Amino acid sequence: MTLVLVEGASDERAVVTLAERLGHDLAGVDVVAMHGVTNLGRHLAAADPRRRTLGLYDVGAATYVTRVLARTGTDPAGFHGCDADLEDELIRAVGTDGVLRVIEAEGGLASFATLQKQPAHRARPVDAQLHRFLSSHSGHKLRYAGLLVRALDLDRVPAPLGGLIAAL
Numbered sequence: 001m002t003l004v005l006v007e008g009a010s011d012e013r014a015v016v017t018l019a020e021r022l023g024h025d026l027a028g029v030d031v032v033a034m035h036g037v038t039n040l041g042r043h044l045a046a047a048d049p050r051r052r053t054l055g056l057y058d059v060g061a062a063t064y065v066t067r068v069l070a071r072t073g074t075d076p077a078g079f080h081g082c083d084a085d086l087e088d089e090l091i092r093a094v095g096t097d098g099v100l101r102v103i104e105a106e107g108g109l110a111s112f113a114t115l116q117k118q119p120a121h122r123a124r125p126v127d128a129q130l131h132r133f134l135s136s137h138s139g140h141k142l143r144y145a146g147l148l149v150r151a152l153d154l155d156r157v158p159a160p161l162g163g164l165i166a167a168l
């Protein structure tokens with residue numbers, strides 16, 4: 001039995017989708033969205049100590065995660081940090097053109113173009129605009145997480161996500 005702790009529902013969807021794409025049987029694996037990394041301690045305290053515990057987190061929370069893992073006696077080897085977050089990892093892995101194709105297939109290009117025209121985003125690189133787009137509308141992160149993982153060339157799986165799946 002394995003417990004996989006991830007920050008949010010979009011991370012959960014990405015992990016499950018990639019595991020399925022790679023043919024991993026998730027029987028006996030619980031992927032749990034913690035609804036924020038600050039809930040890590042609570043989830044670890046409630047976890048069955050006989051279960052192997054893995055996790056995925058944003059690299060900005062690395063100090064916090066390291067402290068909580070040490071305090072709870074949890075093996076840090078199973079925890080993987082995304083730079084800066086899973087959306088950034090997926091944008092780099094799928095590539096901006098690939099992400100734009102996914103957005104277009106979902107009918108979201110007009111909305112993305114509107115974001116690009118906003119003064120705060122005009123001069124930003126496209127990958128930064130895509131990151132903002134994915135996190136700016138309610139449900140976008142969740143909606144696009146699985147779609148981006150499906151669009152992902154399996155030779156370009158981001159290291160933190162691939163490391164987590166390999167540990168399953």
